[in-house]
Amino acid sequence: MSTLRIAATPLLRRDETITVALLLAFAGGCLDAYTWIIHGVMANAQTANLVLLWVHGMEGDWMRALQFGPPILAFAIGIVIAAWLRRATGERASAVSTLLEIVFLITIGILHNRMPEVAGTLGISLVAAMQAAIFTKVEGATYSTVMITGNMRQAIEGMFAAASGGVAAGTLRRSGIFTGVCCAFGLGAALGALTTKTVPDLALGLPVIVLLIVLLRCEAAHFEAKS
Template identity: 70%
Template sequence: MSTDTAAASSIRRDETVPIALLLAFAGGYLDAYTWIVHGVMANAQTANLVLLWVYGSIGDWTKALHFVPPILASAVGVVVATWLRRATRERASAISTLIEILLLVAIAVLHNRLPDLAGTLGISFVAAVQSAVFTRVEGVVYSSVTGNMRQAIEGVFAEVSGNGSLRPAGIFTTLCVTFGLGAAVGAFATKQIPNLALGIPVIALLIVLLRCEAPRDEASP
């Protein structure tokens, strides 16, 4: 067995590059969707926190409190994901992805009746679960729901300076592009097919689930 083959076979199925790219696409997509429909971020809770304080500082508490539900939903999602990792261990990625798929389908169904509750709380919860369960790509820490721009820049600098490998820089740069592509597709789909828009990230997550459950020789990059 070659060194590259051995290295590939040692990578956990939920840490492969294809899965990271699918999750980055879904992360960007859901951020665009929730921003356009609800005026909040599904993933970037720091942005929600900043906007909460900005509007609160000028006394516009109606707008400020609008950002509280997604922050709380995200916190609950992280707690649930942490418990899930402890309880199910290596099965956490597959189980959490299945939960995300079911919740997004339920959100899509409930959206017309309870738009704010289903969209703001549900999608922020889904995003938090994803970010807390999928934390590494090829053994390197990353975020499956943000652009990973800092890691991409550091990777490129390390490669240029001769102190790093080209592969990490390429992975993180591709993740940034994929996240942005997901946001662009999400914005377009939300405007053009609002009632079906959540179907696209569901498809991406279904592929993630299938890859997490695939035999080792099929899941390896």
């Protein structure tokens, strides 16, 4: 007598939902706008920092060039911390990482008046790296919460594939998700720029609030699993 086995459909991880992806992209845009306006460097886009470092270096302006070095180094350290968190905390890495990001941003806001360069360029790049390394998927698809280049490429490819016909089910939906993430990042950059220019001392409060919402959603999934 054969036994009927029904494969259970795996539940979507809470940290891979569209809501979390949009919130994190919004926070990423806020942080990039803040560091560019205040410090003239990018928190997330290390490609831009590296290019500007060598552009100014080749012009002989090494004092200006070297200001792009610390955020690159801080980003690398953030990646290492994220890798350690994944190994140490397993399924709870997303919640623990988000909590640390919130603590770092609050600390940066407090220290910014006394040590603006250290707090701003190093701290925020470290936060951005942790977010980029921990939150890597939305509904199973690889994406980025701190830059839009790859997201834009996948959105356009999906639209083209859908328009050409003969694509797998869900392609257009996935393209819409990537488009939404790009728009959320842009909205975060716009509001981040606005708050940075109008109330610079409170500007980091916006991404902190967004990350608190992400943390609550990640923790809700943890408590649901325990109950």
